[in-house]
Amino acid sequence: xxxxxxxxxxxxxxxxxxxxxxxxxxxxxxxxxxPEVSEEASWQDFELDIDPKERVLDALHKIKWDQDGTLxxxxxxxxxxxxxxxxxxxxxxxxxxxxxIKDINPQKPITIEAIKGxxxxxxxxxxxxxxxxxxxxxxxxxxxxGNEPTRERLQSPExxxxxxxxxxxxxxxxxxxxxxxxxxxxxYFGPAAIVNAHRFIFDSRDEGxxxxxxxxxxxxxxxxxxxxxxxxxxxxxxxxxxxxxxxVKRALITRRF
Amino acid sequence: xxxxxxxxxGASDVTLYDVDNPAxxxxxxxxxxxxxxxxxxxxFELYGWLxxxxxxxxxxxxxxxxxxxxxxxxxxxxxxxxxxxAGRWASPxxxxxxxxxxxxxxxxxxxxxxxxxxxxxxxxxxxxxxxMLLYTATVFTVLLGTLVIFTFDPNIR
Ligand code: HEM
Ligand code: SF4
Ligand code: FES
Numbered sequence: 001x002x003x004x005x006x007x008x009x010x011x012x013x014x015x016x017x018x019x020x021x022x023x024x025x026x027x028x029x030x031x032x033x034x035p036e037v038s039e040e041a042s043w044q045d046f047e048l049d050i051d052p053k054e055r056v057l058d059a060l061h062k063i064k065w066d067q068d069g070t071l072x073x074x075x076x077x078x079x080x081x082x083x084x085x086x087x088x089x090x091x092x093x094x095x096x097x098x099x100x101i102k103d104i105n106p107q108k109p110i111t112i113e114a115i116k117g118x119x120x121x122x123x124x125x126x127x128x129x130x131x132x133x134x135x136x137x138x139x140x141x142x143x144x145x146g147n148e149p150t151r152e153r154l155q156s157p158e159x160x161x162x163x164x165x166x167x168x169x170x171x172x173x174x175x176x177x178x179x180x181x182x183x184x185x186x187x188y189f190g191p192a193a194i195v196n197a198h199r200f201i202f203d204s205r206d207e208g209x210x211x212x213x214x215x216x217x218x219x220x221x222x223x224x225x226x227x228x229x230x231x232x233x234x235x236x237x238x239x240x241x242x243x244x245x246x247x248v249k250r251a252l253i254t255r256r257f
Numbered sequence: 258x259x260x261x262x263x264x265x266x267g268a269s270d271v272t273l274y275d276v277d278n279p280a281x282x283x284x285x286x287x288x289x290x291x292x293x294x295x296x297x298x299x300x301f302e303l304y305g306w307l308x309x310x311x312x313x314x315x316x317x318x319x320x321x322x323x324x325x326x327x328x329x330x331x332x333x334x335x336x337x338x339x340x341x342x343a344g345r346w347a348s349p350x351x352x353x354x355x356x357x358x359x360x361x362x363x364x365x366x367x368x369x370x371x372x373x374x375x376x377x378x379x380x381x382x383x384x385x386x387x388x389m390l391l392y393t394a395t396v397f398t399v400l401l402g403t404l405v406i407f408t409f410d411p412n413i414r
Pocket of ligand 1: 227309310312317320362363365366367368369370372
C-alpha cells in the first residue's frame with residue numbers, strides 16, 4: 001500500500017475537510033413527558049442540520065442547548081462507559097453516545113423514547129431503582145472465606161477468561177428494558193442482574209457462587225428467561241447476554257444432577 | 258380517524274398540573290421492591306423447565322405417531338370409529354401410549370399455560386384465579402381421560 005501524501009488528495013478526504021457543507025437535515029421525533037404539565041406523553045419533532053457522522057447524543061445536545069432547554073435526558077461520560085444514556089432509538093435499545101446518525105437511516109424521522117419497563121419520570125429519564133434493586137439482590141461483590149491474603153488474589157489467565165465477557169457490563173439497563181418478560185413482570189431479575197451474578201459465579205476467586213445460584217434458581221430467576229435474545233441484541237458492550245443466562249441455567253442443572 | 262394531532266399546548270390541560278401538583282407517573286407492572294420477590298428456596302422452576310424439554314422430546318414421538326395413525330395410515334380419518342378405537346385399546350401397548358400421551362401433553366400444556374399466565378397476567382387476583390381455572394381443568398381432564406382408558410368397555414350398548 002502506498003503511504004498517503006499531502007499533495008495527493010482523495011475525493012473522500014476533500015469531502016471530509018469541507019465539513020461546513022456536509023450537514024444534512026434530520027428530524028428527531030422524541031417522546032416527551034412532563035408530569036408538571038400533562039399526564040399524557042406525546043411525540044415532538046425537532047429538525048436539525050447535523051453532520052450524519054455525529055452521534056444521537058450530539059443531536060440531543062444540540063436540541064437541548066439551541067432549541068428546547070426543557071428536553072431532559074441522562075448522560076455523563078458521552079463515550080459509552082458510564083451507562084447513563086440507554087434509550088429506545090428507532091425502536092431498539094441503544095446508547096445515544098454510541099449510535100452514529102448515519103447508521104440509523106437519517107432520511108426518515110429518528111424516533112427516540114425512554115427505555116421500557118421502568119417508570120418514566122420526565123422525557124427520557126426513567127426510575128432506575130427497581131433495576132438496581134435486582135442488581136443488589138444478586139450480591140455483586142467478591143465473597144470469600146478465611147483470612148485475607150497479604151498479596152493480591154492470584155488467578156490464571158484461563159480462569160480469568162471464563163467470565164471475561166460479563167465483566168464488561170456498564171449497567172446501562174439496555175438489556176433488561178428490552179426483555180418482554182421484564183416488561184410484563186418487574187419481579188423477574190432481568191438479564192443485567194444475571195450477567196452480573198455470572199461475573200462472580202464463574203470467578204475462581206469467589207466463594208459465594210452457591211448462594212447466587214440459589215437466588216437465581218428461585219421463581220423469578222433464570223428459569224423465567226424465554227431465550228428471546230432481545231438482551232443480546234441490545235447490549236452496547238456486545239456481551240453475549242443470553243449465553244450468560246444459559247450458562248447459569250446449565251450450572252444449576254449440573255449442580256443438581 | 259386522522260393521524261396524531263397533538264398540539265403541545267392543548268388548551269384544556271394547561272391548568273390541570275403544575276410543579277406542586279404533578280401528574281401521576283405510570284408504574285411498570287409488578288415492580289421489584291426491597292421486599293419482593295420473596296425467596297421460596299425450592300427447585301420447582303428448575304424441574305418445571307427440565308420437564309418441558311424432556312416431555313417435549315417424548316411428545317414428538319407420541320404425538321407425531323398418534324397423528325400418523327389417526328389421520329394418514331389406512332385411509333385416514335374415514336376409518337376412525339368406535340370399532341377402530343376399541344380395536345386399538347384392546348392392546349396394552351396402545352393403552353400405555355395413549356395414557357402417557359395424555360399425561361405428558363396435559364402436564365406439558367398446563368405448565369406452558371402457567372408460564373403464559375405468569376408472563377401476561379398483571380394483577381395478583383387475576384393470576385390466582387386464572388391458575389385455579391387452569392389447574393381445575395387440567396386435573397379434571399387428566400382424571401377423566403385416565404378413567405376412560407382403564408375402564409373402557411368395548412361391548413358397551
Ligand atoms: C410435539 C412436541 C413438543 C415439543 C418438542 C414441545 C416443546 C416445548 C418446549 C421446549 C417448551 C418451552 C418453551 C420455553 O420455555 O420457552 C414448550 C412450551 C409449551 N408447550 Fe410444548 N412441546 C411439544 C408439544 C406440545 C403439546 C402437544 C402441547 C399442548 C398440549 C404444548 C403446549 C405448550 C405450551 C402451552 C407451552 C408454553 C408456551 C410458551 O412457552 O411459549 N406443547 N413446548
Ligand atoms: S449486559 Fe450490556 S445491555 Fe445489559 S446492563 Fe450490562 S452493558 Fe447494558
Ligand atoms: S453517556 Fe456514558 S455511556 Fe453514554
